[in-house]
Amino acid sequence: MPSREDITYFGAGPALLPTDVLETAAASLLNYKDTGLGIAEHSHRSELATNIINEAKADLASYLDIPEDYEVLFMQGGGTGEFSATAYNLVGAWVERKKKAIFGDLKADEVNDPTLMQQLKTTIDKELKLDYIITGGWSQKAAAEAARLLGPEHVNVVADARQINDGKFGKIPDESTWKLSEDAAMVYYCDNETVDGVEFPAFPKCLEPKADGSGPIVVADMSSNILSRRVPVRNFSAIFFGAQKNLGSTGVTVVIIKKDLLPPKLQQPSASLMRKLALPIPPIILQYEIIAKNNSLYNTLSIFDVYVAGQVLKKLLNTYPDKAAGQEAVSAKKAQLIYGALEAHPDVYKIVPDKAVRSRMNICFRVTKGGDVDGSERAFLKESTAQGLTGLKGHRSVGGIRASSYNSIPMKGAEALAQFVEEFAKA
The missing domain is CATH 3.90.1150.10 (Aspartate Aminotransferase, domain 1)
Known part of the structure; x- marks a missing residue:
């Protein structure tokens, strides 16, 4: 044996x-900081739990040099859950921007103006797009989920690597061939495809923000290569990753999101408006603004999994100055x-x-x-x-x-x- x-x-x-992280975690499962209770038995509403979350957030921000105008969320549902969450939240953000452009500063009871509502519906029908760069199985699944939730007419495949590689994954199409939408709700790509062994060597040049800070809303799945290299966080509107590759154990998913996409900078459209527009309404547990408002504690988060992630981050910070x-x-x-x-x-x-x-x-x-x-x-x-x-x-x-x-x-x-x-x- x-x-x-x-x-x-x-x-x-x-x-x-890491073995030493597991040893520390094992001891904490029995008795955390001499409280007589294991870490998995403490309330997620306790000061102890809040401290674990805040320390992990601070250490992640330090290790990746995350700017202050970004928020770190601990969620559940894995990368697959984020395929849905990113689509829900960033479509909502896009709709809110279009609503403001069309309705201006009208009061809530004036938003029902039938002419303006029809204008908003027409804008959504003609212009709403989510862009996907398909380079492997995970990006393929992300695009398929967006099509399932919103309809394939709202999904734009920017590039599909199989078209340049005899129907198989294994390459990334040249950026000159990408067909980006003019005003996509988001541009998604998977930074590292675990099944097919394909990794973006660097951030795509055509997605870089302009000198004035404008540019596409870029979302990346970094579930399998996060913490393994430097990340130009400012180039992204959101980054998500499951913990179970480089950060910790299965059970917690991390989202790094620009605060411009959260209240008070931006409110998600109301559920009633989204229903009128025939657009899907996200489960509350997948709403970024709800998770951010509650410091990742809207529901019962696995504090033990956050603790393991925090211990991995501390080890990395101690190992690499x-x-x-x-x-x-x-x-x-x-x-x-x-x-x-x-x-x-x-x-x-x-x-x-x-x-x-x-x-x-x-x-x-x-x-x-x-x-x-x-x-x-x-x-x-x-x-x-x-x-x-x-x-x-x-x-x-x-x-x-x-x-x-x-x-x-x-x-x-x-x-x-x-x-x-x-x-x-x-x-």
Whole structure:
């Protein structure tokens, strides 16, 4: 029976957690700060819980250099929940802006003017668009959810990587080919696609804000590469990510959102107005303004999961004086080691994505040794597991091998995998 020290787990998520963080969390589950109660037993309304949330928010802001005009929300529902939440909230923000442009400063009882209401409805029918850059399975699902909620006529596919790669994911279309809407409610992209091993090498140039601060409403899913590199937060209106890759355990989802999209700067349209406009009304638990107003405590948040995330952040801050830049250098080096070993044996391994967009987090490849892909991959997985290198099986939808080199994978783990890749190729 292997011990924790005997294996390096490369699973795509839930991911490996630092052992010392787990040890601290385990002790806190029994007795947190000598209160006689475990952390999961304390009320989410307690001062203790508020302090845990505020510390985690402050540490995340420090590590990623989040500006003061952004809010951090702890939510539930994972990245999939955020596919819906971003659509709901940013469509609401778009409608509110259009309403103000058409109705001006009319009082609430004057908003029912039939001529102006028809003008607003016509504007929505003709102009409301959510833009999606599809580069893998997760962005594909995000676009599909928006189409389900709002209707496909309101979803604009800016680019679809499959159209330039024989129907498969593995590339990012050149920005010159992107077809952005003129005034999209949001432009969504997934910064790192875990299934297909595709990562944006940098923030897209065509989405950068202009000198006057104007620009598209950009939303990014960073569930699988957050905390692994520096993030130009000011380029985004919202960033969301599940905790279970680089931040903590399954059960908490984080949203970093510009305060301009929250009260008092911007109010969401009333439910009655959205019904008149035949637009969906979000569940209250997915409304960003409600979560922000209640400091993420509108309902019973898992304080234990926030605590684990907070401990991971403290460890990162203690490990890297230069914060995200320090982890970025380590992440790049680990990826270079593994990709280098694979590239050294092109007759045995085929790396799935194009070199220009290879993910540092999810290294996807096929084993083609002897021409028997299925047999070679079964042998690769069996022998790697015997050496304590586990969790390497690719996603069920695409097969192959996937090594997820999240922050918690130590350098020696990456070195061990690179060595095994070499040895298997030569055997």
